[in-house]
Amino acid sequence: MAKRPVRGARQGAVIEDLLTLGDAAALVGKTTSNISYLVQYDRLRKFDTSGNVVARAPNGGLRVSKSELLDYVAGWNLRVRSRMEELKIVDTSIAFLDVPERERTKHVHRLHPYLGKFIPQLVGYFLSRYFEPGQTVLDPFSGSGTTLVEASERGMDSVGIEISEFNVMISRVKLADYEIPALEKEVVDVTRRTAEFSAREFPGGRRSRPLRAPVEGAGYLETWFAPRSLREMLYFRDIIPEYEHQDLLKVMLSRTARSCRLVHHYDLATPKEPVKGPYVCYKHKGKTCGPVTTILPRLRFYSIDTVRRIAEFKGARRPANSLVIEGDSREVKLEGRRVDGIFTSPPYVGQIDYHEQHRYAYELFGIERRDGFEIGPKMKGKGERARADYARSMAASLRNVSAPMPQGGVVLLVANDKLGLYPGIFEEAGMRVKRSFERPVEDRTERDKRPYSETVFLARLER
Ligand SMILES: C[S@@+](CC[C@H](N)C(=O)[O-])C[C@H]1O[C@@H](n2cnc3c(N)ncnc32)[C@H](O)[C@@H]1O
Incomplete structure (x- = not known):
């Protein structure tokens, strides 16, 4: 059969070249939302089922061009490889460049956004090489729980320590065991x-008017959410006590809230002022974006997505114990517990404010903040004094948490140690660095797109 050219497409494209978003995602290992994003922001053109370039396709009739998609992916891979050259990284085995997005964000790893979490494949790679099923891995800076989730997939016991109550809640929600039908019933x-x-409250879908400048003295929630979104969020929050899976519902609401803040898309992590109206979006190639005025569309999406992710993890995990301890890793006592080794990515000096990034959740649920116990807090900067404090605190933490470990026990620590602090920290903690592995970091959020690499230090307990 003769192949019909796709009108308006680049030369050589044929109608057989058209793909649904789902097929396009499967072809290049992305999620359907990734493809939809590329279409929405003009990285890929929209076609209808007859091959016409369209501004809008009828429901179910949207297609993309396979050749355009493959060109886009090839261009992306080229950029990544040239960055690796710039960073002088030759070993690609722990770069995970070919791991598709849906694997990087598989099951519960995308239950809630978290700035600073590591790619699960990196954790999996080292756990499989340095730990055995049945052993216990410790993460003294467990954040959103990536190490513990990956350990559980491998039948390894795990212990996490984390200072932020909200992060502890995210990890426990990921690690809990659920009866899926009961959970789904509550979420629905x-x-x-x-x-x-x-x-x-808003008959006929009446839009609220979020665009006035916030009233002086207004609280964080009133400032950063449209009035209708906020009313919906508060209603949801107030009925949570009527349900069994309260923490899971909080995490789901928090995920929804995060994406409904009045923030510019190009500045999600460090927003400076609320969006007051439509704006030209740096992140979305100059498109006009606008404020979110109701949480409902995102809530519906995340409710389905949450249950699906929990069910997927239930099928992937093996019998293992996981424990998340809320506390300061310099202080928590682990005596009497088994710890075979450590896998962790600690905070770095003056880089991320781990509390502030989830301020909406702290305010919404009235969670106590413990900023003062964060090691290397952003507010103290990166000056000489901050570095010295950081090095002292990290050494104290590693010394404290390694107390129950056997001599020679493995310590794997991921950091972008551009200040060269870690050799001294390990020594102070009674550990000796045996090897280090360099890897590039891709998919960075925000505007800073400079090449960036991190080191995985392999040390052994020797004291
Ligand atoms: C780089 S993040 C870890 C991210 C984690 N690997 C993940 O994938 O989610 C570092 C974590 O250390 C926590 N932290 C900072 N100071 C701490 C302390 N003194 N004790 C325990 N945790 C602390 C921060 O709250 C943050 O969640």
Whole structure:
């Protein structure tokens, strides 16, 4: 059969070249949302089922061009490799460049955003090489729980220590065991009730008016959410105590809230002022973006996505014990517990504010902040004094948490140690560095797109 050219497409494209978003995602190992993003922001053109370039396709009739997609992916891979050259990294085995997005964000790893979490494949790579099923791995800076989730997939016991109560909640929610039908029933119910509330309060889908400048003295939530979004969020929050899976519902609401803040898309992690109206979006190639005025579409999406991810992890995990301890890793006592080794990515000096990034959740749920116990807090900067404090605190932490470990026990620590602090920290903690591995970091958020690499230090306990 003769192949019909796709009108308006580059030369050589044929109608057989058209793909649904789902097929396109499967072809290049991305998620359907990734492809939809590329289409929405003009990286790929939209076609209808007859091959016409269209501004809008009818429901279910949107297609993309396979050749355009493959060109896009090839261009991306080329950029990544040239960055590796710039960074002088030759060993690609722990770069995970070919790991598709859906694997990088598999099951519960994308249950909630978290700035500073590491790619699960990196954890998996080292756990499989340095630990055995049945052993216990410790992460003294467990953040959103990546190490513990990966350990559990391999039948390894795990212990996490984390200072932030909210991060502890995210990890425990990921690691809990659920009866999926009961969970789904609750998630569906709370979502339906929030939609009903919104329909009552804002009849006919009436848009709220979020675009006035915030009133002086207004709290964080009033400033960073449109009035309708905020009313919906507060309603949802207030009915949580009626349900069994309360922490999971909080995490789901928090994920929804995060994506409904009045922030510019190009500045999600460090927003400076609330969006007041449509704006030209740096992140989305000059497109006009606007403020979110209701949480409902995202809530519906995340409710389905949450249950799906939990169910997927349930199928992937093996019997293992995981424990998350809320506390300061310089102080928590682990005596009497088994710890065979450590895998961790600690905070670095003056880089990320781990509390502030989830301020909306702290305010919404009235969670106590422990900024003062963060090691290397952003607010103290990167000056000489901050570095010295950091090095002392990290050495104290590693010394404390390695107390129950056997001599020679392995310590794997991921850091972008551009200040060269770690050799001294390990020595002070009674550990000796045996090897280090360099890897490039891709997919950085925000505007800073400079090439960036990190080191995985392999040290052994020797004291
Ligand atoms: C780089 S993040 C870890 C991210 C983690 N690997 C993940 O994938 O989610 C470092 C974590 O250390 C935590 N932290 C900072 N100071 C701490 C302390 N004194 N004790 C325990 N945790 C601390 C921060 O709250 C943050 O979550």
